[in-house]
Amino acid sequence: MSKAAISTDVQFHRRVGLKMAAAIREVLWNRPGSHRQGVLVVRLGSGRATYHRYDPVRREHLINLGLEMIAAKQQPGQCGEWLSTREILNRGYFQRQVSVAHLLAHTCVHEFAHLVQTVQGERRRGAVHNPAFYRILDNLHADGVADAVLEYLTSAEEVLVAPLDATPVTVAMRSSTVGFRRGDCVAFAYRQQTHTGRITRVNRRTCSVDGTGASRGLRFRVSPSLLERLDGP
Ligand SMILES: [Zn+2]
Structure with a gap:
């Protein structure tokens, strides 16, 4: 580009x-x-x-x-x-x-x-x-x-920008690590407990996560389908 x-x-x-x-x-x-x-x-x-x-x-x-x-x-x-x-x-x-x-x-x-x-x-x-x-x-x-x-x-009157596209799409919810990056803050549930952490490595099928907060000192390898991003909705 x-x-x-x-x-x-x-x-x-x-x-x-x-x-x-x-x-x-x-x-x-x-x-x-x-x-x-x-x-x-x-x-x-x-x-x-x-x-x-x-x-x-x-x-x-x-x-x-x-x-x-x-x-x-x-x-x-x-x-x-x-x-x-x-x-x-x-x-x-x-x-x-x-x-x-x-x-x-x-x-x-x-x-x-x-x-x-x-x-x-x-x-x-x-x-x-x-x-x-x-x-x-x-x-x-x-x-x-x-x-x-x-x-x-999606209104057209606004001069700032053209209306945003509201055409619904199908979301690929595959278990892929695409979209995650080293340093991302995440949360996930493990054994009925919610852990927070930071991604240290993005592997092919999992993310390596170092615990933060109450989970500090713990290390995990987590399937991306279980991860919730904490740096934005
Ligand atoms: Zn929020």
Whole structure:
């Protein structure tokens, strides 16, 4: 790929990120009855990491959208390892339709659900994807809020970027290590316990993982089908 093509892609992903940021502000944060408390900053990061963080001193919610995450989701059929894909399929969001637009709309909603979770005092260290979080996320989908985000991202009036593709695709959920990289933060269940760790090596059929947090000091070789990525939804 030529240098020009790469920079065009980056510009495109940046415009998509700006549109997602606008959707978070306009559709989620400014929605009547929204859980607004403090200020909201939405930022584009250069890497893959996508997260919500709250600074209680400045009373500031930060949502960071990773440009590499946006780039990866342009190939929705290859996004089986992303949590957003699994949530759409396993929890029946968007009638289980996966496309560029559905994945990115759900990403906005997922991060905003962390904001609501924080405001409600339900964020727990080491267990952010807890039942309280999924109650909030389920409601944002059931109340039509997620559909409004999808509509915003697929609307043609926006000048920022052409409407995102909402054509559903079939996701390859094969047990492949494709998509995982050394250094990725992951979680997985083993013997009815949830472990967290960092990938130290991507093998052909498994990932080598060094435990972190409560699992520090433990080493695992894990099938990719069991791994949940922690650096982004
Ligand atoms: Zn999350």
